[in-house]
Amino acid sequence: MGILDVKNVNKRFGGLQALGDVNLNVAENSVHAIIGPNGAGKSTLLNCLVGKLIPDTGSVMFDGQSVLGRKPFEINQMGISRVFQTPEIFGDLSVLENMMIPCFAKRDGAFELNAISSVGSQTDIVERAEQMLEEMNMADKRHMHAAALSRGDKRRLEIGMCLSQEPRLLLLDEPTAGMARADTNNTIDLLKQIKEERDITIAIIEHDMHVVFSLAERITVLAQGTPLVEDTPENIKGHPKVREAYLGESA
Amino acid sequence: MLGLQKKDASLLLLVFALTMLAPFILNPFPEGSGWAQFNAGYPDLMQRFVIFGIFAIGFNILFGLTGYLSFGHAAFLGVGSYSAVWMFKLLSMNVIPAIALAVITSGLFALLIGFISLRRSGIYFSILTLAFAQMSFALAYSVLTPITGGETGLQLALDDPRILDSVSAAAGGNIPVPSLFGIEMRDSSEWSVGSWVFTFNNGYYFAAFIMLCSFYLSIRIFRSPFGLMLRAVKSNQQRLNYTGLNTRPYTLAAFVISGMYAGLAGGLMAAMDPLAGAERMFWTASGEVVLMTILGGVGTLIGPVLGAGMIKYMENILSKINSDILHTWFAFLPDGLEDFIVTIIYPFIGKGWHLTLGLLFMMVVIFLPGGLVEGGQKIAKLFKRGKKDDDGAKAADATTPAE
Numbered sequence: 282m283g284i285l286d287v288k289n290v291n292k293r294f295g296g297l298q299a300l301g302d303v304n305l306n307v308a309e310n311s312v313h314a315i316i317g318p319n320g321a322g323k324s325t326l327l328n329c330l331v332g333k334l335i336p337d338t339g340s341v342m343f344d345g346q347s348v349l350g351r352k353p354f355e356i357n358q359m360g361i362s363r364v365f366q367t368p369e370i371f372g373d374l375s376v377l378e379n380m381m382i383p384c385f386a387k388r389d390g391a392f393e394l395n396a397i398s399s400v401g402s403q404t405d406i407v408e409r410a411e412q413m414l415e416e417m418n419m420a421d422k423r424h425m426h427a428a429a430l431s432r433g434d435k436r437r438l439e440i441g442m443c444l445s446q447e448p449r450l451l452l453l454d455e456p457t458a459g460m461a462r463a464d465t466n467n468t469i470d471l472l473k474q475i476k477e478e479r480d481i482t483i484a485i486i487e488h489d490m491h492v493v494f495s496l497a498e499r500i501t502v503l504a505q506g507t508p509l510v511e512d513t514p515e516n517i518k519g520h521p522k523v524r525e526a527y528l529g530e531s532a
Numbered sequence: 533m534l535g536l537q538k539k540d541a542s543l544l545l546l547v548f549a550l551t552m553l554a555p556f557i558l559n560p561f562p563e564g565s566g567w568a569q570f571n572a573g574y575p576d577l578m579q580r581f582v583i584f585g586i587f588a589i590g591f592n593i594l595f596g597l598t599g600y601l602s603f604g605h606a607a608f609l610g611v612g613s614y615s616a617v618w619m620f621k622l623l624s625m626n627v628i629p630a631i632a633l634a635v636i637t638s639g640l641f642a643l644l645i646g647f648i649s650l651r652r653s654g655i656y657f658s659i660l661t662l663a664f665a666q667m668s669f670a671l672a673y674s675v676l677t678p679i680t681g682g683e684t685g686l687q688l689a690l691d692d693p694r695i696l697d698s699v700s701a702a703a704g705g706n707i708p709v710p711s712l713f714g715i716e717m718r719d720s721s722e723w724s725v726g727s728w729v730f731t732f733n734n735g736y737y738f739a740a741f742i743m744l745c746s747f748y749l750s751i752r753i754f755r756s757p758f759g760l761m762l763r764a765v766k767s768n769q770q771r772l773n774y775t776g777l778n779t780r781p782y783t784l785a786a787f788v789i790s791g792m793y794a795g796l797a798g799g800l801m802a803a804m805d806p807l808a809g810a811e812r813m814f815w816t817a818s819g820e821v822v823l824m825t826i827l828g829g830v831g832t833l834i835g836p837v838l839g840a841g842m843i844k845y846m847e848n849i850l851s852k853i854n855s856d857i858l859h860t861w862f863a864f865l866p867d868g869l870e871d872f873i874v875t876i877i878y879p880f881i882g883k884g885w886h887l888t889l890g891l892l893f894m895m896v897v898i899f900l901p902g903g904l905v906e907g908g909q910k911i912a913k914l915f916k917r918g919k920k921d922d923d924g925a926k927a928a929d930a931t932t933p934a935e
Contacts, residue, residue, distance in 0.1 A: 331774065357776035369774070373767040374760075382764055383775045385757055391778040394785055396758040399535065403757060446776065 284309040284482050285330070285450060290339030292325055292506075299325040300336065301506045307450070307499075312476060312483045314493045317503035318527055323486045326503070327454055330484075331363050332356045344449065354391050362443035364453045368435035372428030376419060376438060379427050380410035383442045409445065417441035433464035440471065444479070451475075453485040457492050469495050494518070502526060540751050543834060547747055551740040554578055555730045562727035566860070569852060572845055575720055575733035576804075580844045582736070582743040583800045588824040588836030589743075589750050590793020594786050595822070596831035597759060599766035603658045603818050604645070604665025608638040608791040610672065610813030612798025614679070617686045617808045624696035625708045627717065627738070631799040638795020639788055646787035650780060653769075665818055672810040685809030710803045712738055717804055735804045742800060743837075746793060751833055753789070762786050794821075823889075827896055829903030838904045843889065850885040 287305040291298070300322045307313045317323050328334040330341060332353040341348050348356050357363070371379050384406045389395070401407065414420045417437050422430065430438060436456060443451055456472075457465040469492055476483065476496075487493045493500065494514050501511045504526040510517065517523055536544065550557065559573030572578070591605055612634035619630035649660040672680040680686055688707045697708065710717045717735035724730075753759050761782050764772050772779050802808055811817070820843065828839025858874045858881070865873065880888045900906045 352778075353773045354776050354778050357774055363774050365774075369768055369771040371764050371767040371771060374763060378760060378763075382760065382772070382777070385761070386776040389757075391776060392781040394758060394781075396753050396756045396785075396789075398757070399537075399752070399755045400757055400760055401537075401755075406757075442775065 283307045283311075284344055285484065286340075286342040287326075287330070288340045288342075290326070290329060290336040290341065292322075292329060292334065292336045299506050300329070303339070303503075303506070303508055305501055305508065305511075307482060307484050309449075309482055310480055311498045312472075312485065312496050313499045313501065314485045314487055314497035315501045315503055316487060316490075316493055320505075321503040321526075322506040323503055324454065325506075327363075327452060327486055330356075330452060331361060357386075357446070357448075358391060360449035362446055362448035362451050364436075364439055364443055364451070364456055366454045366456075366458050368432070368439045370427045370430075370435055370439050370442070372426070374427055375423065376425050376427050376430070377407075377410055377414065377423040379438055380413050380423075380442060380445060381406050383446045384409045384413075387446045413441050413445040416444075432460060433467055436460070436464070436468060437471065440468075440475075444475065444481075448481065450482045450484060453483065453487075455487055455489075456485065457487070457489055465489065465492065468492075472496055534748065536751060537755070540755065540833070544744075544748060544751065547834065547837070548744055551582065551744060554581070554736070554740070555732055559728060559730055563729050564727060569857070570849055572849060573731060575718075575731055575736050577844065577848050578733065578736045579739050579800075579804045580848070581841050582739045583797050583804070584821075584824065584840040584844055585837040586739075586743050586746045586800065587794055587797035587821050588828070588840040589746055590790040590797070591821045592790075592825050592830065592832075592836040593750060593753060593762075593793065594790035595825055596836075597754070597762035597766065598783055598786050600650070600653065600783060600787070601658045601822065602649075602661040602787070602790070603815070603822065604661035604663075604668075605790070605794050605821055606815070606817035607645070607665035607668040607813045608642055608794035609798035609801070609817065610668065610808070610810065611641050612638045612795030613802045613808035613812055614672070614686055614798075615795070616799040616802035617688070617806055618679075620688055620694075620710060620802070620806050621692040622695065624694060625710050626696070627710050627712050627803040630710070630803060631742075631796065634795045634799025634802070635792050636795075638798065639792040641795075642788045642791025643784070646784050646791070650783050650787060662815060662818070665813060666815055669810055669813040669815070672813060680808070680810060682810070685807050687807045710806050739800050739804065742796065746796065747833075747837070754833060758782070758785070823893060827893060827903055829905030832903065832905040835903050835905040842892075842904065846885055846889055846892075850881055850888060851883065853881040855882075 283306040285305070285307040287303055290300055290303040292300040303326060315323055315326065325334065329336045330348065332348065332351050332355070335349060343359055343361060346359065348359065371382065381400065385393070388406065411420065411423070414423050419434065419437060419441070422434065427435070427438060457468050460468065472483065473496065475481065485496065497514055499511065500514055500517045502509045502517065502523050509522050509526055510520055512520065534541065534544070555573045555578070558578065559571045561567035561571050587609060591602070595601055615634040615637040616630035619633045623629050645661065645664045649657055649664065652660060673682060690705070690707055715734050717738065720731050720733040722729055722731050761772070761777065765779055765782060769779055798812065824839035824843050825836045826839070827842055828837065829835025855874060855878055858877055859870065862870045862873050878884070896903060
């Protein structure tokens with residue numbers, strides 16, 4: 282029984298069967314990659330996990346509790362943090378402010394009307410955010426506008442924001458899409474480091490095989506909305522069905 | 533000071549000084565001189581400066597911080613005015629209960645409208661608020677006449693109950709006037725120095741005091757964790773949702789707070805002049821506060837107050853200039869040239885003041901998207917560059933950004 286348990290999930294968009302009987306089990310404290318060709322339903326699956334979409338049938342259990350029908354912010358408060366394909370940060374705010382917001386969400390919950398005291402007087406939040414920036418090697422950029430950061434730094438900041446909430450499950454949606462090779466390698470190193478230092482489960486959707494095989498402990502291959510195989514990276518590499526799904530029958 | 537950072541505290545002090553000394557600052561020209569018509573230091577206009585300042589400060593909490601552009605804020609102003617006048621009629625001519633009720637009813641009204649309108653964002657939100665405000669206006673104008681006085685507006689009458697006031701208050705056969713524990717709002721004292729006359733009006737100082745409190749509260753909100761969340765709503769609502777924060781109560785709270793500010797402004801208007809009409813809720817009134825905020829600087833602390841002052845000054849001063857006055861100004865020119873210049877300037881003054889306002893607004897939006905505050909900042913920068921040893925007394929001018 283893993284921390285995330287997806288059972289018989291179906292999702293249709295009109296005539297398109299985006300997900301058909303998807304079963305997925307992510308073991309606690311593992312790195313689980315979900316790969317598949319374009320249109321395989323990877324993003325649809327992810328959106329079903331975070332509350333953006335509701336599956337037509339099936340169940341999604343996180344740590345023994347159903348996430349279905351819950352709003353994204355509720356699911357986040359349960360302990361699932363999501364990193365987006367293009368970094369989603371608060372571009373108009375400073376890097377430090379970006380980092381403080383998840384700290385507030387962690388401490389105060391989904392809503393807190395704290396309209397009189399100043400942000401600076403919340404020393405525990407400021408310290409936590411500073412410490413998190415330190416860990417992300419971004420302390421020197423804390424007064425920068427987040428929008429002015431480089432692509433790689435934005436990604437770093439976003440991952441740091443997610444980690445500051447101490448989530449039990451970190452979902453990454455193609456975290457290296459559109460990145461230069463150097464940035465990609467930095468991100469891989471960062472994720473490896475996170476894995477070593479924390480008790481955290483990571484589920485990652487990825488196109489880039491280099492990233493997948495450097496990180497994943499288990500891999501699920503999705504094709505046309507259905508899981509083909511689930512195995513260790515070594516076995517996936519040579520699996521005939523996977524080659525077929527990626528390269529077409531003739532290969 | 534007062535739990536503020538140094539920069540904010542000096543801004544508050546500056547606004548304090550400006551409002552307290554306004555009767556002097558706004559009356560720079562001696563009586564009887566040709567420039568006297570540019571004097572704005574008379575009670576009615578000074579009251580409007582601070583009351584619309586409050587309105588714009590509150591509007592900026594919603595629009596400046598969250599980015600939600602409400603096009604129906606005048607409805608809350610109107611509700612505040614009606615509530616206050618009813619309080620004068622039923623309870624007492626003291627302004628305190630009237631203003632308290634104005635704030636409470638407009639807050640409740642904002643809760644209802646906000647709850648529905650905030651289901652949508654962007655242009656749909658604006659349209660929903662506009663629709664609500666126009667419905668309120670239409671209702672106040674017609675079917676709600678027993679409560680609102682309809683076309684004539686809600687006025688005081690000699691036989692109003694006023695259950696807390698002693699009977700003798702109306703004994704003279706005159707309708708009593710709003711007061712603060714006996715200090716009448718309309719009373720002024722005058723001070724003549726040479727050919728200058730300075731007017732100190734009770735109502736103005738009362739409204740200015742409330743404006744300072746509102747301004748102080750808005751600084752606290754801007755700098756609070758709540759204010760940070762509101763700015764995060766404006767910046768990236770999706771990220772906020774996926775960071776475990778429920779955006780709806782945050783935006784609703786901002787909407788209600790700014791509705792209460794508008795109600796406070798409406799209540800004060802009634803306290804200065806105890807009548808209320810439906811035209812206060814008309815959509816042009818809602819548009820005006822949008823203009824004030826953008827003109828002054830959206831999302832800045834002082835901007836909305838500057839914008840409100842600018843527009844009210846133009847509305848009251850520019851519109852009073854007529855062609856006769858223009859002719860006296862340019863009388864030194866040869867006749868043909870004088871007529872020519874007057875003809876050119878004429879469309880921009882008097883009833884044409886809207887044209888000037890429109891042009892000014894366009895210039896600000898195009899060249900100074902940060903409003904008058906940005907203009908002030910640019911000037912301050914020029915000064916800094918020009919004089920290196922200028923230790924920034926000018927830079928601390930009314931231009932502190934909201935970050």
